[in-house]
Amino acid sequence: xxxxxxxxxxxxxxxxxxxxxxxxxxxxxxxxxxxxxxxxxxxxxxxxxxxxxxxxxxxxxxxxxxxxxxxxxxxxxxxxxxxxxxxxxxxxxxxxxxxxxxxxxxxxxxxxxxxxxxxxxxxxxxxxxxxxxxxxxxxxxxxxxxxxxxxxxxxxxxxxxxxxxxxxxxxxxxxxxxxxxxxxxxxxxxxxxxxxxxxxxxxxxxxxxxxxxxxxxxxxxxxxxxxxxxxxxxxxxxxxxxxxxxxxxxxxxxxxxxxxxxxxxxxxxxxxxxxxxxxxxxxxxxxxxxxxxxxxxxxxxxxxx
Amino acid sequence: xxxxxxxxxxxxxxxxxxxxxxxxxxxxxxxxxxxxxxxxxxxxxxxxxxxxxxxxxxxxxxxxxxxxxxxxxxxxxxxxxxxxxxxxxxxxxxxxxxxxxxxxxxxxxxxxxxxxxxxxxxxxxxxxxxxxxxxxxxxxxxxxxxxxxxxxxxxxxxxxxxxxxxxxxxxx
Numbered sequence: 193x194x195x196x197x198x199x200x201x202x203x204x205x206x207x208x209x210x211x212x213x214x215x216x217x218x219x220x221x222x223x224x225x226x227x228x229x230x231x232x233x234x235x236x237x238x239x240x241x242x243x244x245x246x247x248x249x250x251x252x253x254x255x256x257x258x259x260x261x262x263x264x265x266x267x268x269x270x271x272x273x274x275x276x277x278x279x280x281x282x283x284x285x286x287x288x289x290x291x292x293x294x295x296x297x298x299x300x301x302x303x304x305x306x307x308x309x310x311x312x313x314x315x316x317x318x319x320x321x322x323x324x325x326x327x328x329x330x331x332x333x334x335x336x337x338x339x340x341x342x343x344x345x346x347x348x349x350x351x352x353x354x355x356x357x358x359x360x361x362x363x364x365x366x367x368x369x370x371x372x373x374x375x376x377x378x379x380x381x382x383x384x385x386x387x388x389x390x391x392x393x394x395x396x397x398x399x400x401x402x403x404x405x406x407x408x409x410x411x412x413x414x415x416x417x418x419x420x421x422x423x424x425x426x427x428x429x430x431x432x433x434x435x436x437x438x439x440x441x442x443x444x445x446x447x448x449x450x451x452x453x454x455x456x457x458x459x460x461x462x463x464x465x466x467x468x469x470x471x472x473x474x475x476x477x478x479x480x481x482x483x484x485x486x487x488x489x490x491x492x493x494x495x496x497x
Numbered sequence: 498x499x500x501x502x503x504x505x506x507x508x509x510x511x512x513x514x515x516x517x518x519x520x521x522x523x524x525x526x527x528x529x530x531x532x533x534x535x536x537x538x539x540x541x542x543x544x545x546x547x548x549x550x551x552x553x554x555x556x557x558x559x560x561x562x563x564x565x566x567x568x569x570x571x572x573x574x575x576x577x578x579x580x581x582x583x584x585x586x587x588x589x590x591x592x593x594x595x596x597x598x599x600x601x602x603x604x605x606x607x608x609x610x611x612x613x614x615x616x617x618x619x620x621x622x623x624x625x626x627x628x629x630x631x632x633x634x635x636x637x638x639x640x641x642x643x644x645x646x647x648x649x650x651x652x653x654x655x656x657x658x659x660x661x662x663x664x665x666x667x668x669x
Contacts, residue, residue, distance in 0.1 A: 434573055441572055445612065445659060448508030449536030455500035456534060 502655075504535035510657050514567050514579065514616050514640050522560070522590075523553040524619050524654035539606070539615075539658045547583065547594070547603035552619060552654065554590025559622040561586045561649060562594055564603070564615060565640055571610035581638035582606070582615065586626035601632045606660040616640075616657040620649035 501520045505511045511518075526533040528548045533539065552560060564583035568575050582604045588597035606615050618640055627647065644650065 438573055441612075444507055444509055445536060448504040449534070451507050452504035452535040452537075455503060459500065 505655055505657070508536050508614065508657060510567075510614065510616055510655060514565065515618055515644075515652050515655060516641065518651035518653070518655075520652075520654050522619060522621070522653040524617065524656055525551050526617055526656050526658075533617075533656055533658045535657055537658050539660050540663055541606045541608070541660055542663060544615075544660065545605045550593050550617070552588065552590065552593065554621070554653075556589055556591050558590040559586075559625065560588040560590060560597075560653070561620045561622055561626065561647075562588060562597070563618045563620070563640055563643065565618070565638060566606065566608075566613050566615050568608070568611065568613040569636070572613060573611060577636040579638045579640060581632070581635045584632065586622070598626070600629065601635070604635070608660055608662050610662075612659050612661040614657050614659055616655060618652045619654040620644060620651075621653045623648055 502511060502518070505515075506517075526548050527550075528539060528543050531537075531539060531543060533548065550562070554560065562583065562585045563581065565579040565581050567579045569577040569580040581601060583594075584601035585594040585597040585599050588594050606613065629647075644652075
């Protein structure tokens, strides 16, 4: 029953047989992605394939080998055990990324206008095909689930930290990333979080840390770790604000000087024009005044030698 | 005339140091061969001595010149704003500050941190400047307040330049 979604043979025929076996498995694969999205009640776009399948597969529990259940429940591992397997790189990708890959590969062939209109099986099939070409250049996205598009790029920055945080995935579905991760992560998301949510999050982030980390680590005392995080976040925020102001001043300085020079140039050009016009009138003035001096400079011999 | 003050607005001189005004007098400031355009960079080393300033205006009118630094000690933290660098009064129109009365002698720029603006503000006096006591401290000066205190009204001319600490020269 193990179906390889990552097909090495890209021929249409090979894929067809794959997809047929997929569809035999159950109705879900023939749903379009829009329908799947409605079924899940959650936007698909920035979900990674890991999460997508995890959500999809519960509907298929009847068809799966027993081992699959535990893997879904733990949500830790990158690989799918059970009916669908895919490479770790692929599972880390979000739906969006895979879609992009598909589209790039698709250009010469058919076109699927909307991601949502594609059926799930089609999507997975194409994802499997697409992965070969794009694997090398893709930016492995760490398996973070159920997040809004805004946080997608955040993941790339935090990637080395988040590998520690897999267990936190399920609890943070649908909430903000970064801060809710347990304490070791505290330092890293600060600047990134600040960059995305400048003023408002200032007060929220420490409380989020407290709120979420509690269920995670009930045994740990509320104390030093969170204080340190708070202070670091504060300090970073202040630094960032200062930096912004400095940048604004720098821009103002530059603009002021440019402004001044431009104005000066236009004033000088005007003056130049005026002077040129005056110059044209000059010869006439000279002509009028000239005869007299000549008269005065005439030499006459006065002394007989 | 708007083109004369636009750089002052962009450089936030109008706003932080003076209010919006209409320039009516021409003032040209030169440190040696360097003519000061708004927002230009002047090294502290060439500004050690007072610049040559020429102002237009009627010979019968008297003017007051203020040179101030609104970014002291640092633009990101102007705790001492403003620091007054020069105060000359009773300058006859069409002349220069040497013909006026130097209440506070010229002090060249020496910005410790960051890039500071140095602003020359010219006011037209209503009459002779009243006798005032010596200025005790250069820090915490307020140009606007000073102008209202001595009934100087809005400026008639303003020019500013930027200056920052020069890297220390290595001497062998």
